[in-house]
Amino acid sequence: MANIVWHTKFRIHLDLTPDDLGHPEFPDLWETIYRMDRMYAARGVPVSERDLQCGGVCRQAGVEAWMHLRLRINGRREAVHEKAEDEQRHVLPMSDEHKAYQQRILRAAGEGGFPGDSEVRTRVGRSWIQTDTLIEGTDGRRIGWEVQLSSAGAEGPRSVRARAAKAEKNGITPAWHTDRADYAQRHDTQWTRSNNLPAHVIAKTGDLRVISGFRALDFWRCDIRALYPCPHGNGNGNGVRRCGKHHATPKPRDVLFDDLVRQTAAGTIVPVQFHTATKRQRFWVTSQDRDRLDELHNDDSQMPAVQQGESSGRASHNRPTCRPSVTITASTLPASRPAMSGGTHHTLVPAQPTAATSETNTPSAAPCAESSEPSSTPAQKDTGLPAELVALQRAADSERSRLESLDDNEERRRQRLEWYEAAAEVQEAVTQYAHDNHLNRFDVGQRLRQIVRTPPTTPQA
Template sequence: MANIVWHTKLRIHLDLNKDDLGHEEHPGLWDMIYRMDKMYAARGVPVAERDLQCGGVCQDAGVQAPMYLRLRANGRREAVHERREDEERHTVPVSDEHKAYQERILRVATDEGFHGDSEVRTRVGRSWIQTDTLVEGADGLRIGWEVQLSSAGAEGPRSVRARAAKAEKNGITPAWHTDRADYARRNDTHWTRSDNLPAYVIAKTGDLRVVSGFRALDFWHCDIHAVYPCPDGVRRCGRFHATPKPRDVLFDDLVRRTAAGTIVPVQFRVGGTTHRFWVTDTDRERLEDLRSDDTQLPPAQEPDTPAHASRNRPTCKPSLPASNTPDIGQDYPVTHVPAQSAPPVAETAPVHSPADAQPGPHPTLRPTGLPDELIALQQAADDAHLQLQQLDDHEERDQQRRVWFEAAEAVQAAVTRYARSRGLNRYELEKQLRQAVRHPAEL
């Protein structure tokens, strides 16, 4: 609600705190305007077309915010905003920290070659979508950043899910950022969180770390060797599952990669709760493959880029944990377990004999310098995949798919061990191995 109203037809401001609305030269002005507004309402005229707009904070911010009039039983006159986000503009002041985040998002997006702007209003039918900062990314991506900091109030922003759904419906990917842990634990949209920092720290170019809202997916086989409990509530189902693990990311990288489409939002259901967070595009593709009945094995996740020293001074505040137990439950209700190490090859996928796997003839391999064990494992995995493609029966395909998954998992584990023992790049080693087995003539 607001006390100053702008009449678009009469071109005057109306002060509802005054009996004459601030225009003593026009007696009966309130009665005339109030009756006209009620007549508009009775005829179904949209609020946006009733000649009344907010003449205070919204007009100062350059925003056209439609309003309608209301008369309380005690005689109090009120002008009510049509949209909740316009109302929140009066109750939640734009803080210096909020402005610093907007400036930082725009600076990072511009440096990366993307276009962006703040306080963007997008027309949607007869209403509007207002975005704190809108970044125009690659391939038509539109990332709508909404910043909600500690000054937003104890209850937090209202109608977040409705606003996020409205943005998604109109081609805007919502990205809500906060510095409060209670906001970040909500599942109404994709929240990210950083430490509570002053504006001058947020605005500078140092590293600003996102401590919540970004995750890495750990894909694992639900067998007797798994360390995670089966999410289906059985002892061991024999299928593959994914478990999200919290992972820090720099805020600038988050802005760049969401605009580029290499960090994307996902929805992950656990029990009756749908959790929303951000992952890499590779993890989302692997998750979609896992959820589908596709015959494509989720590709091996590329190793993380080795950590290196940053030239920038960190802007995050160090905080000591309350205990030695990682604080995972505050951001995602998953039982914490240690990271699962790769099992031995003999336990994961024993190499099938030619009579069992019925492999087709292999081309003559040229010397590559790779161990025979790696070549044999890769050939076994390729043979299992070839058999899978030749089956039509659903049960047989399901059994053969498990054989293929285990064989491919054995290859990946063996490649990882060999790369670590020799100090080699795992990605390049795996690429060389597949080239040697599948295309030996090109070597």
């Protein structure tokens, strides 16, 4: 379909968007052309003989692409290509970032045990729905992920509400993701947003943070101690100020993209429509918050009960794709750690945000909690890390130092391979240690390099 049509006999371009088709000097131009096209169709005249060609992409490419007109029930005017290959010329090629998001959604869902596929066509009566990535969740739940990035154009994707409503009508929960702030501010569906990142960063197994589109609901009583203004007031000091009822206020929360994919498929994160006095918002919340919100709507005279539920997620050990909030320092690492081969695991709050179901009220706090005090080696007491890690890092740094003193190209090549193998061994050990102790792998590696490469201070006499 296209909005610009070339009339071969009138020798003019027709823009189907405005009522006058871009030619106010010709009244009733649409009625005349559309009535003529319908008469051609009734007489069986081929599309190639109806005087209408694509006047946009096809004409610019030097291709004669014949078209016919169509009028939707909602009054939308459309020009349809005769051949499918001409229609495909108007479809923008999928960007590398878009492909990376599709691969990441499938990988994250697969790790949670949820199968899926990309570019899925679902038959709906006489038409069909095409979904970027369709994930099959629990209890017959289907999540249809649609990715709209910066390449979608300044005006953004059109007919989002219509596409989302059609998906919902046929049992698919729409999940639209973007990297544009203006798209994320729309409320035609539940939008989520991450930072604008290159494809290789999106595709890697780091922690991709969703910075918009997920909310935590704060439930409160409207009395003189309330921190929020009463939703029933008019905002100018007149009318109802404190109604005494209970309300809910959505507050933004970050969530990891992989957790969002898995938990929407599992049903622990669900879409809601939140109504205010002036507008309707659409976003994602935990299923516990959704249930409490339903209770509040049924009876706003009492506070809905807090539903005790086990947290369905944990902080990730992977290096963050977006910005980390905390960096491990000597003060944040305990004085002792279990040995790499075994021992009691310690629970440290890593730099990345916890799962979306967390009820943390102060996201900036990152306390360290230890369950027990195992025995420690002297190296652990001095550095906070096992002696094995320190020795491996020093060995890798030693191989790198030897490389700098070589002049022969063949010797440098062999030494570079030795250095790469030593560095890979360090990374493998750091990854295993971070996994066993529930720490952030990137922060552990950074702390290890800082310990090894910082010269010891000589005490003054």
